[in-house]
Amino acid sequence: MGLMSSVALLLLLLYCTATVFVLQIPSAAAAGTADGSEEWGYVQVRPKAHMFWWLYRSPQRVKNRPWPTVLWLQGGPGASGVGYGNFMEIGPLDSELKPRASTWLSKADLLFVDNPVGTGFSYVDGNDRTALASTDAEAATDLTTLLCHLYRSSSGGGKTRLQAGSPLYIVAESYGGKFAVTTALAALKAIHAGLLAANLAGVALGNSWISPEDSVLSWGPLLYQVSRVDENGLTRCDRQAQQITTLLKAKQFVEAERTWQDLESTVAGESNSVNFYNFLKDESLAASAAADLELGIMELKQRQRSLALASLGQSRRRYSSYLSSMVTKEGGFEGIMNTLIRDKLKIIPKNVTWREQSDDVFEALAGDFMKPRINEVDELLNLGVNVTIYSGQLDLICATKGTLDWVQKLKWDGLKNFTSKPRLPLYCNGGEAVGTQAFLKSYKNLKFYWILEAGHMVPIDNPCPALKMIGDITQSPAQ
Template identity: 45%
Template sequence: MEPRLLLPLLLLALGSGAILKQSESKEAWGYVQVRNNAHMFWWLYYANNPTKNFTELPLIMWLQGGPGASGCGFGNFEEIGPLNTKLKPRNTTWLQAASILFVDNPVGSGFSYANDSSAFAKDLATVASDMLVLLKEFFKSKAEFQTLPFYIFSESYGGKMTAGIALELHKAIHAGSIKCNFSGAALGDSWISPLDSVLSWGPYLYSTSLLDDKGLTEVTAAAKEVMDAVNKKDYALATQLWSKTEEIIEQNTDGVNFYNILTKQAPTLKEPEHEAIYLMRLYQRHVEHLHKDQLSDLMNGPIRKKLKIIPDSVKWGGQSETVFTNMAGDFMKPVIDIVDQLLVANVNVTIYNGQLDLIVDTMGQEAWVRKLKWPKLEQFSQQKWKALYVRPESTETAAFYKSYENLAFYWILRAGHMVPADQGEMALKMVRMVTQQKP
């Protein structure tokens, strides 16, 4: 791995042309071969704070969902990076509070790629193993980050991957194979317990007047089929039935947006020409929309030219469908037990969720938290949540949170699935709280 350390090129659009301008923040990026024929791309931004050097702030790794979505693309330009998709500065970039390491994972997401069809990950164990190879190489080459607090923040399926990666990283640090100061994992609208999400869809939509009695009955019946398949550990069937449940919800709600119930922007599904039609529909609904035209044009145009190391044969997001289909057998498996192991190992775990999210609604998150076997769960549950405001003079409640020892939960109001995109100021405040920074 030969990362580049450069002053970033801040592209400022001027009509049909553009000029390049240097900013103060530093960047580095590169590839790591994590297995034979498997290459993962990472992109690091050093913290850009007016009063603090990056050595005084933590390092955050951001993992996107899907599986198959690109953190270097979507998370970077749509949510928390320094620039938006129009290459304008973002007021709520997390670089104000931390250095950010974006990674395109699993292999095949974003600019990451596989040279052979057998190299795509098929389960969480492989995803975690690949990431540990990358992190070992990263911290070895970027020794300045070895002692800084290191957090993993995530979204959606990225939360499930984060849980698995965090546990293996914790073990590796104690075994002495990776040198880093791992300080916690944050699970945002995370696919930790797919079944608990599915079972809560009907009640959540009914309580928000998006289902009537008949619709609730239909959704509940479909969710029960998913539950039966999961209980039998037939996860491939559970994924298929999950897709069917989503279709029933769309039919009964006039196409509710699974990512924010107040916005009517459900993806337009093409009729797939694929033997596993339900998988293609799932991909179109939950991954393809993260590779929309404007972002795809940006990543395959100006960004590719800037990075200079992307192989000619690699198209940004070009293997994302393959990533998704290869992980289908693992998709509906819960990882509540992994979160339990993290808590028992005294790893700091933060859960945060958007109030308006449907796909991973807060009711479902609360349901799996109640299933934790962590000995201190009762004390956590007894805590009274506290209201949060974006700034001291604000009068509008932005979130609630509660914590006990190494578990914290944030309820982010007026946010959907992509919390930083919907409520950027509150998300940034949460980051500072999780990483123990003073306002």
């Protein structure tokens, strides 16, 4: 496996064999509920870099049978898995802190992390930006270091938080898909080196930013077909998408990221602010206003400069702002995370504040943001790892067409047979009478789910087929 350099493997060796770091707080670095159904804590994954994790154990566990664990990775980059994935999408409680009927906890234990460091409750000492991960591979090393600690015996109890024999599934959304494939390869290398006692059973990539080029090339044609842009808008979108292709071929990745931001602005202007996460909707005016306010549009003489900054900031915050816009509680989602949730956890340092998006994390990864990870998917498939790809029908930013296009670039020897396989219709509660909810195509260790009536956040938009899908992926005993 060519992902990790010898230096990265040496760092893993150092940190995976080190003693679990204990924060300078009144209690240990980990805490949890009295019944053991939840645990959370910090791991120092590098000098100055502290990653927060939260583990839920399923009440549906079947005794004497291996029980799967799902590691959920959020996108952004810089959006919080502990916040969004947990309370907005698949955790046991929803954003109103009420029980979620469609929680994935019924099919697996759930592990949420704030990744990369600097996201959510994770932090770097002194807000030192040089301690942030600057590549997907560095973020993967940090996550693998975290897994090393969680698979080791917890201090004093003699038990392991994650059992070596139970299957681990890395499930990701959006930019998290890039973290998922790089982390899976890093974890496999650590497993083979005897550093990590995990059983990596599969990777699932939900509406993932695996090939930025194929994603942006799909935007204009899709918006034209659904009447959100006309011929002129299609031409402008395609022109900028082709500019991105040229920059990527020249390996000018930072400039490609800037052009991607320009393209998003063009799409917004030509479509009258289509929502990037569900093309049947408009961009949230509330989210746009919040982004403008945060960026300080205060004086008329600075309006032009401020609007440019707002466009940049909105591109970075669009993902987290869309999720936060679904919260109706006074104070918003940041208010919930920094009061009720913080009070429950008790171990969050006083100088750490949960934010809906870390711009510092986004900026630190600017050099990798537009890089594809198709080769990493290929490598996992060729190693025999189970790979699932799922795509919401109504997504724009990682549109199904773009995802299908990068799948066709795989060099995996099973691709031709996979492509020729027929799709199977999938139904949910009520069966055929309710209508088709999804399609599935599968060959050997590759599965592809088309999830209907869903945009970028599949578990939110159409939770029933999403829950059935994760049960199928994990082969959960609780069916």
